[in-house]
Amino acid sequence: MHLNPPPAADVAEHADARSVAPLLNCLLREVAEPHDGTGERPVYRLPASGRLLRVLGERRPAEPEVYAAGAWQRVGHAELVKLVADELRRHTGLSNHELPAEMIDSRDALAALLTARGRATPPDDLYLRSEQSLLTGHPYHPAPKARGGGPVAAWLPYAPEAHARFPLTLLGVREDAVVEEGDTAALDALGEAPPGYRLLPAHPWQLDLVGRELAEAFADGRLVRLGTTGSEVWPTAAIRTLYAPEQDLFLKFSLDVRITNDIRRLWRHDLLKLRRTDAATAAAFTALDGRAAWLGDRGYRTAGFAFEELAVLVRDGLRDSVLPGATPLLAAGLVEGFEGSPLLGIQDPVAWWEAYLAQVVPPALDAFAGHGVVLEAHLQNTLVAVDDDGMPVQALFRDAEGVKLLPEVSRPAGWERLVYCLVVNHLVEIAGALVERFPALDPWPAARRELARHDLPEIPALLSAPTLPGKTNLLLRWTAADGAAARYLPLPNPLAR
Structure with a gap:
């Protein structure tokens, strides 16, 4: 069923409220000191500035107010960002212009997600619905929904929170440039590569981000475009990890965007130790006495001239691991x-x-x-x-x-x-x-x-x-x-x- 998008005023209010809660959680956990917990709204002291802050609730704090000019003054998300930045400058002696921008980007991204979600159809599959449910996201991160500051049109088509699904872009990599380790056979079933090439699926958002860096490889034939997959994939909560239901396969890509704390690339040093780590973990689960399962990372494939940028990791699907009927x-x-x-x-x-x-x-x-x-x-x-x-x-x-x-x-x-x-x-x-x-x-x-x-x-x-x-x-x-x-x-x- 398609739902009408919420009114703009409601979107703004909901985006503010959902963005305030994790930012307050961080501030209260990491910096603030309890001052007075006797009332309905606990009061905290910000030690560097001496300001008093009170909130409604504890697990997901809301409606922040600052004591100023003899009264409690309500602050919205934008003003809270300024307050947090000022406190952290005093607290650490360091300036940081990037993080406040990320906090604002996170709130604006959430507003775009709320609007898009109002027009979208959630998946019928309960598992996919759970993966695509994280509108608030990490409850203890100051900018859990930031998307690298890029325009909404660049990332919204690939956002799990907006119930996105899309085909993968298929590339052919000249055989002498292929680098792979482990079991990557499942990738070859996604399409057909011409003679002398191997198939390499790509996340279309990542390809947009790094396309200029690959222009020479396309020009000299090390890379060729082969269209898209015949079926769609669903982004999971991890955003760059996609589930292909028809193949029952998870694929994890590099994504040159900061999401929460990190730029989400498949880094070379992690890929090079992946097989050892996965093998040790799989062996541990085989020896465990119980029903638990490990979704193994079977292997990866990439191009040697764009090792991290075009890497794709192949992960076990669900059907052979989940108990029958569960x-x-x-x-x-x-x-x-x-x-x-x-x-x-x-x-x-x-x-x-x-x-x-x-x-x-x-x-x-x-x-x-x-x-x-x-x-x-x-x-x-x-x-x-x-x-x-x-x-x-x-x-x-x-x-x-x-x-x-x-x-x-x-x-x-x-x-x-x-x-x-x-x-x-x-x-x-x-x-x-x-x-x-x-x-x-x-x-x-x-x-x-x-x-x-x-x-x-x-x-x-x-x-x-x-x-x-x-x-x-x-x-x-x-x-x-x-x-x-x-x-x-x-x-x-x-x-x-």
């Missing part, structure tokens, strides 16, 4: 909400949460304990399959690029990363979504029991430590740190209550 759903989609989400039909939240924990927690901990594999088990890399009653029956994990292996990282560093991804980024958010629907629910005794079942030396400290590691995305971006160089600050540990 429906996979993106964990991040469960937090965001979408029509048909099992969270909307839960009758027994305790039983549902216990089932969820039983599927998601053991694979992540067992892979770490027995195989030295640190899964990036955050909301966007985890699928949870549910049965016909909406009960979780299986967890599936993905993205070898984000996996770390011991001892390539130290055990303490690997454990900190795992706790952040699995507990802080993932379980805390799912628990929060449950408690919003069932305010009487205390989710943490069940989480403690599930974690305590695992015989890891780090577990007792996890269950008793007063704090957990929280990633500082706002300060990372303000200080222009490498997005992969995570920095953490202590957050109250709900497991220790």
Whole structure:
């Protein structure tokens, strides 16, 4: 069913509200100090400027107000961006002109997405609907919907949040220029290359971004255009990772755009270690005692003269991995909400949460304990399959690029990363979504029991430590740190209550 686009005033209001919440989350987590929590609206002090800020709510704070001229003054998203930038300049002693622009770009992109979504038809498939549901996105990033500052017309046709689907561009790469590793045979089924060439699918947005750099290769015949695929692909929550339902295949591309913390290229150094990382993770899952599945990154293909720009990674599809009769759903989609989400039909939240924990927690901990594999088990890399009653029956994990292996990282560093991804980024958010629907629910005794079942030396400290590691995305971006160089600050540990 096609829906009428929302009125412009409603779009602006909704875009502001959805953009304010993650920015406030970052500011309150990383910089602000609690000042007065006794009223309906908690009050915080911004230490560098001395300003007082109050908000409505805690999990998704709203309606920010600043105390000025003897009264509380409401601030919208644009004014909040200025306030945050001023506070961070004072707090760090550094200036940054890029991040405020990204915050504004994120809000404007969200307005465009809301308008486009009002005209779009959501997919019938519940899995695809969950992947394309992330209108707010990362709840602790200052600019979760930024799209590199480019014009809306350049990126909107490829936006999962607007329910996009599109054919891939097909290129032929001269055989002597092909670089590949692993199993890439599935790419050859997407079309037909002329003699002396190999098929290379390309993301049309990426091709637009790097087209000028490839002009010489097209001119001298190292690259040829072969049209488009006969079927369409669907962008997933990761934007540059696309699902081809007819082939049951995921394809991950480079995308020369900053999305959240990083320019989303398939970097050479990551591709060169991909097979080793994926093989170690697949071996760990084969040895696990349970239903969990790993969606393996089979291999990659690219052109030697544009190694990163044209790289495409081949990832396992769903049909051979998901339990018969179960429906996979993106964990991040469960937090965001979408029509048909099992969270909307839960009758027994305790039983549902216990089932969820039983599927998601053991694979992540067992892979770490027995195989030295640190899964990036955050909301966007985890699928949870549910049965016909909406009960979780299986967890599936993905993205070898984000996996770390011991001892390539130290055990303490690997454990900190795992706790952040699995507990802080993932379980805390799912628990929060449950408690919003069932305010009487205390989710943490069940989480403690599930974690305590695992015989890891780090577990007792996890269950008793007063704090957990929280990633500082706002300060990372303000200080222009490498997005992969995570920095953490202590957050109250709900497991220790």
